[in-house]
Amino acid sequence: MVKIKDETHFVPASGTPLPIFQRELEDGGRAFYAPGYLVVVDKAHAFQPELNQPAPAFAHLHTHAHKALIQWKALAERPFLPLCLTLYLNNECNLHCAYCFSMPQPHTAPRLEREAIRAGAEIVARNCEEQGRALTVVFHGGGEPTLHQNELETALSTVEQIAATHGIPIFRYLATNGVMPEQRARWIGAHVDLIGISCDGTPEIQGAQRPLRGGASSAPYLERTAQIIREAGKPLHVRVTLTPGTFLSQAEIAAYVCRVLRPSEIHVEPVYGVGRGAHMEESWHPEDADRFVAAFEEGRAVAARYGIVWRTSGVRMGEIHGPYCHIFRDVLNLIPGGATTACFCASDADTVTTRHTAIGHWQPGTVFPLDRDHIRHMQQVVSSPQGACERCFNRFHCTRGCPEVCPWDGAMQAVETTFRCRVARALANTQLTAEIATLQNSSDYYLLGIAAKEIQTL
Ligand code: SF4
Ligand code: SF4
Ligand code: SF4
Incomplete structure (x- = not known):
């Protein structure tokens, strides 16, 4: 600790x-x-x-x-009126990242049903229509959302049809590990508006932290995918996860990502100390936060030379925000099995059940019922002042230790002892x-x- x-x-x-x-x-x-x-x-x-x-x-x-x-x-306290539909299509993955928060399951695990997607999209489309907003659909994981192209295509066309029925525009975002056949990358380049690829840095870092399931490096595949996306003329963002072994190399990471992947934005985050990454929380040293921020500034300076944005989501000084919970961010997040989870970390049915983060559950032949009482209760618990955050100058611009420190889970370590808090304050x-x-x-x-x-x- x-x-x-x-x-x-x-x-x-x-x-x-x-x-x-x-x-x-x-x-x-x-x-x-x-x-x-x-x-x-x-x-x-x-x-x-x-x-x-x-x-x-x-x-x-x-x-x-x-x-x-x-x-x-x-x-x-505001009513939960989702304007964004996030779909965890499956819990499978072709990578074996050293810190994976979602711990993907075997191929036999359930996938997200088309009817559940339809029901979820209806709710979101109705809200968007009432507010005169575009519907945002996000394909994310839980696993790798591009693994089964038929399901990805079906899900997208389902949401597009519903958006069209409501007469609202749609914005499509895909978060991917970038490892996919060339043809699939071309399809994505043609059908998705914004693509976020996870890349932790140079091929050496990427190979060590984000290998394929068989152990080979994923770097050549994602380099190819990035190139295809750029050729398609679609904006590309890169997500960099920084670990105790790589955070000092931010300048080098920035140089590689800017030169080879050439995204418009780079989002860097300290590794989540949950799931397979839980052990990494122990490896940070007290002085690492200040060194992290110094290295962050070096990375930002390198990215700026390429005209590329370099940022992190944990501290956003111009916004009033809290933890990443979907109930604060107008997001309806469906997972395989048909539940909608308030927590991005709870990506499979068992975890959602154990942690009581389901705020609705699709049943065949029904509209999508949202559990309003549970949502209000979660909003109340997670937004209540916690420990050191209560008096902190940064408390309205900080994700408050999420996901390592979760008020909803109750048994929390003191937030100020976490690396994430220390980095947030230093930033x-x-x-x-x-x-x-x-x-x-x-x-x-x-x-x-x-x-x-x-x-x-x-
Ligand atoms: S790509 Fe994502 S889901 Fe797959 S192992 Fe890595 S972190 Fe987990
Ligand atoms: S605060 Fe807790 S429930 Fe909310 S997103 Fe973070 S880990 Fe999940
Ligand atoms: S105490 Fe730490 S986690 Fe809480 S608001 Fe301040 S910087 Fe963020």
């Missing part, structure tokens, strides 16, 4: 129950932060009763704090530190002793 040492971050500002945080600066000044808004004052202003200052910047600070509370409450702190420096160099700060700005997701 990672041990966390005390650090100087933003701490709750005194004299207010609002989520406003402060940090002493080296020059005697002070920085104040409310979700999405940063104020920096010089030494002279720092000695005044800070939060009651008349400057408009402080009014904005309060407004942002109020807004964050309102948005969080809405997130936690947020690094961004805010850079923004503070920018403000301190501004003319407002020089002339007025106070400067402020909105904070966006990088």
